[in-house]
Amino acid sequence: MAETATKGAISIRNVTKIYDPEGVNVMAVDNCSLEIAAGEVCMIVGPSGCGKTTLLNAIAGFHSVTKGEIYLDGDLLCGAGKPIAEQGADRVVVFQSGALFPWKTLIDNVAYGPIVQGVMNKSDARDKAADLLAEAGLVDVGNKFPGEVSSGMARRAEIVRALINDPKVLLLDEPYRAMDSLTKSIMHEALLEVYDRTKVTIFFITHDLEEAIFLGDRVVVMTTRPAKTKKIVDVNIPRPRDYKTLSSEEFRLLVGEAKDAVHEEAIKAFEAGERELA
Ligand SMILES: Nc1ncnc2c1ncn2[C@@H]1O[C@H](COP(=O)(O)OP(=O)(O)O)[C@@H](O)[C@H]1O
Ligand SMILES: [Mg+2]
Numbered sequence: 001m002a003e004t005a006t007k008g009a010i011s012i013r014n015v016t017k018i019y020d021p022e023g024v025n026v027m028a029v030d031n032c033s034l035e036i037a038a039g040e041v042c043m044i045v046g047p048s049g050c051g052k053t054t055l056l057n058a059i060a061g062f063h064s065v066t067k068g069e070i071y072l073d074g075d076l077l078c079g080a081g082k083p084i085a086e087q088g089a090d091r092v093v094v095f096q097s098g099a100l101f102p103w104k105t106l107i108d109n110v111a112y113g114p115i116v117q118g119v120m121n122k123s124d125a126r127d128k129a130a131d132l133l134a135e136a137g138l139v140d141v142g143n144k145f146p147g148e149v150s151s152g153m154a155r156r157a158e159i160v161r162a163l164i165n166d167p168k169v170l171l172l173d174e175p176y177r178a179m180d181s182l183t184k185s186i187m188h189e190a191l192l193e194v195y196d197r198t199k200v201t202i203f204f205i206t207h208d209l210e211e212a213i214f215l216g217d218r219v220v221v222m223t224t225r226p227a228k229t230k231k232i233v234d235v236n237i238p239r240p241r242d243y244k245t246l247s248s249e250e251f252r253l254l255v256g257e258a259k260d261a262v263h264e265e266a267i268k269a270f271e272a273g274e275r276e277l278a
Contacts, residue, residue, distance in 0.1 A: 005039020007073055008168035008201030010059065012036075015068035016226075017054050028054040030226035031068070038073070038168075039199040043212035045262055046222030046230075047269035052205045055227065056171050059203065060093050061085035072168065089117065089165040094172045099158055100146040106133060106153075107142040110161045119165065132160045136194065152183055156190045163198065172204045176211065185243055188214055196240055209262065213237075213254045214245060221261040224269040231261040 017029040028051040036042045044052050058065045059077065061084060069079030077085035100109045110129035114120035120128065133142045136156050146154045155175075162170055176184045192215065195202060206212050212219045219233040235254055237245055245251055 005037075005199040005201065007038050009038040009071075009073050010034075010036040010042075010169065010201065010203065011069075011071040011074075012055070012059075013069045013071070013079075015055070015058065015070060016066045017051070017058060017064075018066045027226040029058075029065075030228050032222075032228040033068075034220060034229055036201060036203065039201055041195060041202040041204065041215055041217045043216035043219045044203065044205045044222060045207065045209060045212050045219060045258065046227060047224045047262070047266045048207065050222050050225045050265070050269065051227030052222060053173055056093075056173055056203060056205060059085065059169070060091055060171055061087040089113075089119070090168045092162040092165070092167040092170055094158060094162050094170055094175055100154055100161070102146050105143050105145055106138065106149070106157045109146070109157060110164055113161065114164055117165075125164070128164060129160075132164060133157065135197070136160050136190070152186050152190075155187055159191060159194055163194065163200070167200060169201045169203060172202065174205055174207065177207070184208075184211070189242065191215065192239070192241060209255050209258045210246065212258060213251060214241060219254075219258050221258060221265070224265045224272060230265060231258075233258050233261075 012032060012034040015029055015032045016027070019026040019028055032055065044055070046052055057063050059070055061077070064083035065078055070077045070085065072090065076082060101112070104112065107126055107129045110133060111122070111125035114125045115122055130142050133139065136159070138153060138156060138160070141149050141153055146157070176187050179187065188211065204215060213235055216235050218235060220229055221231040221233070222228065223230045233254055237250055
């Protein structure tokens with residue numbers, strides 16, 4: 001049964017990020033505010049180069065914000081007097097594929113984090129890893145190496161690894177970008193299955209609007225750089241969702257609504273000379 005989420009609310013308040021490479025200011029995010037509820041799947045879309053990754057990196061604690069604040073469950077992550085958030089097990093970044101250690105079994109990959117962080121001993125971490133893998137349908141492959149399982153299984157193991165410390169928030173930056181559509185849809189169902197079970201808050205960047213509507217509770221369309229929120233599309237399609245959702249009228253209409261907003265921004269980005277469009 002799905003839990004009701006009680007943790008993982010993110011509050012982004014008036015965040016601005018200015019990079020300063022060699023004295024040339026680049027404003028990546030401009031006075032951006034966004035409230036993400038505990039247990040929400042929040043999808044972020046917008047033209048390439050608009051500032052999406054910058055926002056994710058600020059939440060993760062990979063770099064500072066120039067102005068504004070970010071809170072997690074009411075606690076300040078970063079803001080005035082504390083420009084950079086501490087990195088912590090409450091926020092986990094799921095990187096693009098290939099992030100598993102090829103020389104470790106799936107169980108040892110999943111158990112690795114808590115062992116090196118010293119929060120679990122090796123035997124407890126391996127037991128927990130085996131349980132989580134089993135819950136994700138990876139019961140028979142825990143002792144295999146990433147190269148010995150399908151890419152779909154490896155990706156599922158990466159998500160399991162992200163969950164071992166019971167994080168409040170998963171941060172994903174175009175994780176399925178390079179995948180063919182069939183593998184992608186298997187990944188989506190696997191992620192939704194994990195979500196339905198854990199109700200972890202998900203902050204997910206993508207350029208794929210169908211992916212955004214299929215997975216999200218809300219889709220936040222960012223403006224062309226510097227990023228701020230342009231439009232929020234509420235996705236009131238009931239869960240659990242499956243591939244049949246993709247052919248519903250409701251789904252097509254929502255994709256169209258998001259597409260109109262992104263397209264408008266992509267044109268602006270193009271006119272402003274950004275190299276690549278979303
Ligand atoms: N470390 C950095 N130094 C200077 N400029 C950067 C840096 N990282 C990103 N940028 C610039 O900030 C803008 C936003 O980048 P990013 O957040 O990666 O966009 P997105 O993820 O939406 O494609 C881009 O113009 C990019 O070139
Ligand atoms: Mg990016």
